[in-house]
Amino acid sequence: MNIGCQKPLLITIVLFFSVITSPFGHGQQEIFTFSTAKQETTYQALIKELRCLVCQNQNLADSNAGLAQDLRRKTYEMVIAGETRSQIAQYMVNRYGDFVLYRPQVNRSTFILWFSPFIFLVLLISLAFHFIRKTRKRSQSSDYSEEQLAHIKSLMQDKR
Amino acid sequence: MIAEIGQFSLILALVFSTLLATLPLIGSLRGIDNLLLLAKPAARALFLLTLISYVCLTLSFLNNDFSVAYVANTSNSYLPLIYKISGVWGGHEGSLLLWTLILATWTMAVSFFSKGIPEIMVARVLSVMGMIGFGFLLFTLLTSNPFDRLFPVPLEGRDLNPLLQDVGLAIHPPMLYIGYVGFSVAFAFSVAAMISGRFDAAWARWSRPWTNIAWLFLTIGIALGSWWAYYELGWGGWWFWDPVENASFMPWLIGTALIHSLAATEKRGVFKAWTVLLSVFAFSLSLLGTFLVRSGVLTSVHAFATDPARGLFILIFLTIVVGGSLTLFAWRAPKIVSRVHFNVVSREMAILLNNIFLGILCFAVLIGTLYPLVIDALGMGKISVGPPYFDFIFMVIGIPLTAMIGVGTLIRWKNDRIDRISTPVMVAVALSLGIGFSSPLLMGHYSLGAGVGIATGLFVIVLNLANLMARTSKGKRLRGLKSTPRSFYGMVVAHIGIGVFIIGVTMTNTYSVEKDIRMIPRDIHNINGYEFSFQGVTTVKGPNYQAIQGHFDVTKEEKKLTTLRPEKRTYLVQQNPMTEAAIDAGFTRDLYVALGEPLEEAKAWAVRVYFKPFIRWIWLGALIMALGGGLAASDKRYRRTRQSTNTSSSTIDSTPLSAS
Amino acid sequence: MNRFSLPLGIFVTMVALLAVGLTLNPREIPSPFIGKPAPEFLLPALDENASQISNETFKGKVWVLNVWASWCVACRQEHPLLMDVANRKLVTIVGLNYKDKRSDALEWLQRHGDPYRHIPFDEAGNVAIDYGVYGVPETFVIDKAGIVRLKHIGPVTLEDLKNTILPLVSELERIES
Numbered sequence: 001m002n003i004g005c006q007k008p009l010l011i012t013i014v015l016f017f018s019v020i021t022s023p024f025g026h027g028q029q030e031i032f033t034f035s036t037a038k039q040e041t042t043y044q045a046l047i048k049e050l051r052c053l054v055c056q057n058q059n060l061a062d063s064n065a066g067l068a069q070d071l072r073r074k075t076y077e078m079v080i081a082g083e084t085r086s087q088i089a090q091y092m093v094n095r096y097g098d099f100v101l102y103r104p105q106v107n108r109s110t111f112i113l114w115f116s117p118f119i120f121l122v123l124l125i126s127l128a129f130h131f132i133r134k135t136r137k138r139s140q141s142s143d144y145s146e147e148q149l150a151h152i153k154s155l156m157q158d159k160r
Numbered sequence: 161m162i163a164e165i166g167q168f169s170l171i172l173a174l175v176f177s178t179l180l181a182t183l184p185l186i187g188s189l190r191g192i193d194n195l196l197l198l199a200k201p202a203a204r205a206l207f208l209l210t211l212i213s214y215v216c217l218t219l220s221f222l223n224n225d226f227s228v229a230y231v232a233n234t235s236n237s238y239l240p241l242i243y244k245i246s247g248v249w250g251g252h253e254g255s256l257l258l259w260t261l262i263l264a265t266w267t268m269a270v271s272f273f274s275k276g277i278p279e280i281m282v283a284r285v286l287s288v289m290g291m292i293g294f295g296f297l298l299f300t301l302l303t304s305n306p307f308d309r310l311f312p313v314p315l316e317g318r319d320l321n322p323l324l325q326d327v328g329l330a331i332h333p334p335m336l337y338i339g340y341v342g343f344s345v346a347f348a349f350s351v352a353a354m355i356s357g358r359f360d361a362a363w364a365r366w367s368r369p370w371t372n373i374a375w376l377f378l379t380i381g382i383a384l385g386s387w388w389a390y391y392e393l394g395w396g397g398w399w400f401w402d403p404v405e406n407a408s409f410m411p412w413l414i415g416t417a418l419i420h421s422l423a424a425t426e427k428r429g430v431f432k433a434w435t436v437l438l439s440v441f442a443f444s445l446s447l448l449g450t451f452l453v454r455s456g457v458l459t460s461v462h463a464f465a466t467d468p469a470r471g472l473f474i475l476i477f478l479t480i481v482v483g484g485s486l487t488l489f490a491w492r493a494p495k496i497v498s499r500v501h502f503n504v505v506s507r508e509m510a511i512l513l514n515n516i517f518l519g520i521l522c523f524a525v526l527i528g529t530l531y532p533l534v535i536d537a538l539g540m541g542k543i544s545v546g547p548p549y550f551d552f553i554f555m556v557i558g559i560p561l562t563a564m565i566g567v568g569t570l571i572r573w574k575n576d577r578i579d580r581i582s583t584p585v586m587v588a589v590a591l592s593l594g595i596g597f598s599s600p601l602l603m604g605h606y607s608l609g610a611g612v613g614i615a616t617g618l619f620v621i622v623l624n625l626a627n628l629m630a631r632t633s634k635g636k637r638l639r640g641l642k643s644t645p646r647s648f649y650g651m652v653v654a655h656i657g658i659g660v661f662i663i664g665v666t667m668t669n670t671y672s673v674e675k676d677i678r679m680i681p682r683d684i685h686n687i688n689g690y691e692f693s694f695q696g697v698t699t700v701k702g703p704n705y706q707a708i709q710g711h712f713d714v715t716k717e718e719k720k721l722t723t724l725r726p727e728k729r730t731y732l733v734q735q736n737p738m739t740e741a742a743i744d745a746g747f748t749r750d751l752y753v754a755l756g757e758p759l760e761e762a763k764a765w766a767v768r769v770y771f772k773p774f775i776r777w778i779w780l781g782a783l784i785m786a787l788g789g790g791l792a793a794s795d796k797r798y799r800r801t802r803q804s805t806n807t808s809s810s811t812i813d814s815t816p817l818s819a820s
Numbered sequence: 821m822n823r824f825s826l827p828l829g830i831f832v833t834m835v836a837l838l839a840v841g842l843t844l845n846p847r848e849i850p851s852p853f854i855g856k857p858a859p860e861f862l863l864p865a866l867d868e869n870a871s872q873i874s875n876e877t878f879k880g881k882v883w884v885l886n887v888w889a890s891w892c893v894a895c896r897q898e899h900p901l902l903m904d905v906a907n908r909k910l911v912t913i914v915g916l917n918y919k920d921k922r923s924d925a926l927e928w929l930q931r932h933g934d935p936y937r938h939i940p941f942d943e944a945g946n947v948a949i950d951y952g953v954y955g956v957p958e959t960f961v962i963d964k965a966g967i968v969r970l971k972h973i974g975p976v977t978l979e980d981l982k983n984t985i986l987p988l989v990s991e992l993e994r995i996e997s
Contacts, residue, residue, distance in 0.1 A: 031678040031759075031766065044674075051544050053954035057402055059546070062395045066919070067954055070945045095952035097852040102546025104531075109540050113531045117524040117553055124516045132504055437827060444831075451838065471842050479835050486828040493824035530837070537840040 032076050043079045046088055047072055049102045059102060163228050166216025167307040170257075173209035173264070174297040176202055180267075180290030184283035188355075199283040200271040206293060207268035214261045217306050218248050226317050229310035230254060236319035236733050238704040246330035247320040252454065252470075253306035255333060259450075260296045262334070262341045267293060270345060270370075277366055284352035285345075292344055295477045303470045319733035322705070328388040336381030336408060340446040342374020343415060346422075347443035350436045351485055354492045364426035364435065369793045371422060371439070372650075375415045376789030382408050383782035391741055396674065396752050396770045398778055401550040406529045407449030413522040414442045417515045419789075424511045428573055430502065433493045434515070440489065444482040445522075451478055452529070503575040510568030517561040524553040562616050562662055565655050566623030570630075584626045592618035603671050603773075604688070613666025620659035624652045647795035654788025661781025667774035674771075676756075680764040687771045690751060691715045692724075694767070697755075705731040707740070710755040710765065714744060726755040741768075749773045851952055851971040858885070858962045859950040863940035866917050866925055873914075873940040875966065882992045883912040884985070885960040886936070887948060889920045890928035892956040898975035899932050905981070906935035911989045914938045918956055919945045961985060963992045 034040040044061070050071065052063035060068045060075070071092070078088045092100045104110045180202040187195025217230075221244045226232040234251040235244060249255040267289040274282045300306070323329070349367040353359055385408070390398045399405065418438040425435045451474040502508040528545045535543055566588060570581045596615025600606050631648070632640025673687050681696040695711035707727040714721045724742035731738065741754040749771060756766030853859075862874040886902060888895045906913055915936035917925050922941065929936075942948055951960065954973075961970040970988055972980060 031676060049546070049548055051546065057400075062393075062397070070919075070949060074946075074949055094852065095949060096954065097542060097952070099542040099544050102544050103548035104543050104545055109535060110531075110543065113527060113545065113549070116527065117520050117557065120523065121516065121520045121557065124520070125513070128509070128512050128516060129504065132502070132509065135501070136503070433824065440827075475835065475838055475842065482831055483828070483835070486831055490825040490828050530834075533841040533844070534837055536844050537837055 034080070039079050042085055043076060046075050046079070046085060050075070050089070050092055051100050051102055053096055053100060162216050162219050162223070163225065163307045163309070166213045166220070167305070169209045169212040169216070170297065170301060170305075170307070173206055173213060173260075174294065174301060176206045176209060177290050177294040177297055180206055181287055181294050182290075183287075184290075185287035185355075188280050188283050188287070196279055196283045199286040202290070203267045203271040203286045206290065207264040210257075210261045210264040210297075214248075214257055217254060217257060218245060220307075221245070221248055224317070226315070227309055227311070227313040228306070229308045230306040232310050232314050232317045234317070234320050236317040236704070238732065239317075239320055239325075240703055242327070242330065243320055243325050247324070249333050250320045250324050253300070253304040255337075256296070256300050256304050257306050258334065259337050259341060260293065260300060262337045263289070263293050263296060263344060266341055266345055270348075274366075277362075281349075281352055281356070281363075281366075284355055285348040288348035288351045289344060292348075292481065295481065299470075299473050299477065303473055316733075319704075319731065322729065322731040322734055322736070322738045323392065325704075325731075326388065326392055328384055329392070332381060332384040332388055334381075335377050335384055339374050339376075339378025339381050339415075340408070340411060340449065342370065342377060343411060343439070343442040343446055345370040345374065346418065346439040347485070350439040351488065354436060354485075354488045357492060357495060359432045359436070359496050361426050361429055364422050365798070367439070368419075368422050368426060369795075369798045371415065371419055371442075372789045372793035375412070375419055376786040376793070378408070378412050378415060379782055379786040379789065382412060383779045383786075386782075387779050390775070391743055393739075395754070395768070396672070396741075396772060398668070398775065401528075401547045403529050404449075404453050406525050407445075407452045410522050410525050410529075411442050411445040411449065413518050413525065414438060414445055417518040417522075418442050419792075420511045420514050424508055428502070428508060430508050431512070431515075433489075433496045436493065436496070437489060438515070440482070440485045444478070444485075445526075447474070447478045447481060450474055501574070505571060505576045505578055507568070507571050507573045507576075510564065510571050513564060514561070514568060517557060517564070521554065521557055521561070524557070525550065528553075559612065559616050562620055562658060565658060566620045569624060569627050569651060569655060584623065584630070588619055588622040588626060591622055592616075600670075607670045610666050610670040613670075614663055617659040617662035617666065620662070621656050624655045624659070628652050645795055645797065647792045647797065650788045650790070650792025650795070652788070653791055654785045657781045657784030657786075657788055659781070660777050660784055664774045664777025664779075664781055668772055668778065671773045672771065672775075675769045677767055677769060678759055678764050679767045685767075685769060687769055689716055690721075690771065692751075692753065692769055694765070695723075697765070700727070702729065704733070705729045705738075708755070710742075710753070710767070712742070712753050714751060722751075724751065724753045726753045728755050745776060747776060750775050851968070853952060853960075853968040853971060856968060857966050858960070858968050859947075861940065861942075861947040861950065863916075863942055863947060866922060866939035866941045868922070873938050875962075877938065878912065878914065878962070879966060880964050881912055882964055882989055883914055883962050884989070885914050885916055885951075885962060887916045887918050887951070887953050887956055887958045889918045889956050890924040891920065892918075894975045895957045896932065898957060898977070899935070901976055901978060901981055902935040903933045905986075906937075910986060912937045914940070916947065916951075917941050918948050918953065919943065959985070961988055961992070964995065 032043070034043065047060040050060045052058045052060050052065055052068040052071075054065045054067050055063045058068075060072050075088060078091065083091075089101060093105075098105065104113060106114050180199065183195045184197075184199035184202070187193065187198070217228075219225075220228045220231050221235050222241075224231070224235065224237045226235075230251060230253045234254065235247050239247060243250075247254075249258040267286060270282070270285060270289065274285075277285075346367050349363060349370070353363045382405075385405070386398045389400070390396060418435070418441075421431050421435045421438055424430050425432055451471065454470050454474060528549055531545050532543050535541060567581070567585055570584065592615045596613075596618050597611035599614055600608075600610045603610070628641075628644070628648075629637075631644055675685070675687060677685055679685065679694040681694055684691050684693045686692075691714065693713045693715070695713060697708050697710045700707050700709045707729040709725050709727045712724040712726070714724060722744045724744060726742040727740040729738040729740055730736075739754050739756075741752055743753075744751040752768075752770035752772055754768040754770075756768060758765055858875055860875055862872055865871065865873055884905075902913060905911060913936050915938070917939055919942070925939075925941075940947065951958075957975055959970075959972040959976055960968055963969050969992060970985065972985070976985065
């Protein structure tokens with residue numbers, strides 16, 4: 001399959017850091033001018049969060065594939081026309097699907113992605129505290145000293 | 161002929177790995193001392209044979225033997241000598257051989273530096289490493305043989321990818337692999353301990369220096385990769401949250417957790433089962449990384465020789481190794497007795513929290529990397545998970561973790577009181593908040609996020625320095641510092657490295673200026689007081705490439721600082737253009753110029769001009785961390801135990817498995 | 821079973837997922853257009869003398885939209901198949917000419933033959949963006965009501981044509997709009 005007919009997208013390299021197209025590739029690095037600084041930040045943020053679809057794993061800002069250039073231009077035009085960040089993102093999603101977004105939308109299918117780290121964090125921390133309180137209670141109720149207890153345990157282990 | 165010798169020794173190495181994987185283990189289980197004692201010689205033979213094989217491949221590169229398919233694909237007679245040597249690992253097959261060689265080296269190292277460890281333990285450890293070696297040798301021979309011949313023999317090779325013709329990248333993979341593979345030692349120690357069913361402080365102590373060394377190499381390897389990406393890719397980023405980067409980062413996170421829990425296990429006998437599990441995870445994640453990188457299940461900027469057969473092999477291997485060790489764990493762990501006896505305010509608790517946070521971070525990286533695959537496998541469409549997700553998670557979870565580092569190192573083992581440490585902590589809080597939140601005032605614009613980041617980094621640094629001071633009383637400071645063990649210095653230094661790293665990341669992310677501009681000769685562009693004046697371009701010739709070189713004079717306050725010469729190279733064999741950015745590196749800022757495309761029939765040029773404050777601190781921080789790891793690994797304690805136990809415990813502990 | 825078996829259980833699940841993952845193609849992106857109305861367009865024809873083309877023109881017909889360009893190497897691969905389909909009058913093929921030069925495109929058609937009923941000329945690639953095109957060639961099947969039914973990325977092969985595209989076209993033809 002020849003995607004977009006850009007320069008080879010798949011040079012086979014094995015090393016952990018190796019990249020497909022040189023950043024300036026073959027197309028032209030377009031130079032855009034903005035009337036307000038806010039528009040420029042919106043544009044810069046967008047092209048960093050939108051994925052270049054024909055590249056292996058690059059955002060629009062870093063890629064120089066033809067499609068990336070077109071989508072940068074489109075993004076620029078929409079920013080200049082006063083559209084908001086989410087409007088432009090939605091425009092891209094409508095055309096290319098969720099794949100185009102590097103920041104996955106929060107919805108039912110990405111709920112686990114966004115929230116599970118925090119849920120597990122809270123869960124594990126409370127487990128840790130629970131665990132300590134439990135073992136402390138147990139050791140307080142025990143008549144043996146810590147050393148004695150360890151000794152007994154090691155004896156039991158050896159028996160087994 | 162040379163290739164055949166290489167091929168033959170590789171097969172012999174497979175034979176020896178089979179012997180190593182089976183005989184000593186059987187000997188240890190049945191109490192047959194003769195088999196047990198085979199472990200060390202077999203390990204050394206395995207190393208020697210792998211080394212011969214590796215040298216043969218290198219010789220094929222040096223001789224421009226294009227009848228070897230791998231050489232024809234990754235080399236060229238015009239390739240400079242250094243890249244012929246590093247080109248050996250410039251493709252899938254060769255890098256796999258390097259991986260195997262490094263594994264054999266670690267195995268051999270264990271056979272030499274295990275004087276104080278009972279023979280039965282050493283035999284089991286070496287056997288487990290032999291199994292891993294067997295898997296990788298078989299993988300190499302079956303799916304990725306670097307010695308395959310090519311017929312008809314091409315006159316010229318297809319050259320090493322130009323991106324890899326770089327010194328930074330030449331040393332990056334070996335470092336990374338030493339780290340990756342090094343976790344196999346901790347893994348083997350844990351599996352051996354599980355086989356014997358004995359989990360004592362000694363096991364943790366044996367494991368610690370190995371884990372530290374592996375970790376320090378992994379740290380350097382990742383830092384090198386990041387540095388290389390920064391100067392070579394031409395868009396000034398240092399981390400892309402690419403699946404391949406994540407694959408190397410996950411073992412690092414778990415390895416970091418492992419170092420801490422090993423400390424707790426050794427010193428206090430706690431978290432034994434957990435430590436075993438972590439060492440299994442650290443190595444499993446290294447294997448998972450290999451799978452992700454070489455199977456093509458994920459798309460990545462870093463494109464690989466992907467082949468489903470290879471993916472399948474690694475997946476099966478992963479299943480056997482990890483599945484086997486986790487089954488062993490499920491069977492043995494219930495018998496592990498941990499002496500849990502500590503307070504909420506204690507070093508143990510701090511380490512537990514450290515492990516939870518690092519574990520969650522690793523989990524987030526894993527889930528972020530695999531989520532698109534899962535969604536796809538479930539038929540729910542395609543999504544991307546990129547930097548915005550990872551940045552968010554690391555900001556929210558990483559900042560509290562970093563803040564805890566400072567406090568955690570002050571707390572004593574077992575039982576401590578908050579009020580004992582509250583004074584230094586409050587002073588450090590005041591100091592770091594004060595400096596942290598005022599320093600953004602010196603920059604172009606105020607950023608609250610920068611304040612938080614700098615304050616957190618400073619907090620870690622200040623408290624760790626305070627910790628060092630607290631160990632020594634006034635007047636006897638110098639003597640106190642001298643008697644402080646290296647492992648303590650290691651801890652302080654590594655943590656300071658994290659502080660430096662955090663400050664670097666914060667400054668770079670907040671205050672970088674990146675401009676894509678159009679320039680004609682004599683144009684001047686000003687960024688943060690630095691004037692970049694474009695002098696035009698010339699053509700230059702390299703050994704195996706031609707380049708267009710731009711000239712930029714950089715001045716600040718009328719004083720000329722430097723001339724930057726970014727290049728656009730075209731390599732003679734693989735014709736794709738390469739951008740060589742020109743960087744003026746500095747302690748507090750980098751100036752970065754990359755030459756883009758000619759515009760308007762080469763009258764003007766597209767130019768990327770970057771101002772990157774404190775970016776060196778990112779890699780400096782990583783190096784300081786690695787230095788800390790080295791200090792800790794070289795602590796006298798580990799060496800002394802070896803010598804002292806050397807004489808006392810030469811008897812073979814031949815407890816059969818059934819009796820334990 | 822005990823809590824120490826938990827890691828093993830999680831690991832087994834993960835391996836299963838990875839095994840499924842091995843069978844998938846990470847480069848294939850499903851189009852969000854399937855089952856949705858084809859985006860509207862109004863473009864000049866490649867032939868400067870012909871009138872403008874919009875998708876209204878094909879209302880009530882089953883049609884195939886093929887995105888192509890003269891600079892696209894892979895397009896030549898599928899071209900004989902498209903010619904064959906056109907010669908046998910199996911379906912109306914509309915060729916969206918993507919980011920091309922008029923003269924190059926016309927010359928290319930002269931050399932390789934012209935299977936297209938209409939050729940909208942998308943010089944800037946804006947219509948292609950509307951259709952979510954990310955590679956050339958791409959082929960869409962659109963039904964009588966103007967709903968996108970299929971999107972194929974990359975050159976069409978004989979198998980694709982025989983097994984998916986043409987059966988789908990004849991099935992859509994049978995449905996009254």
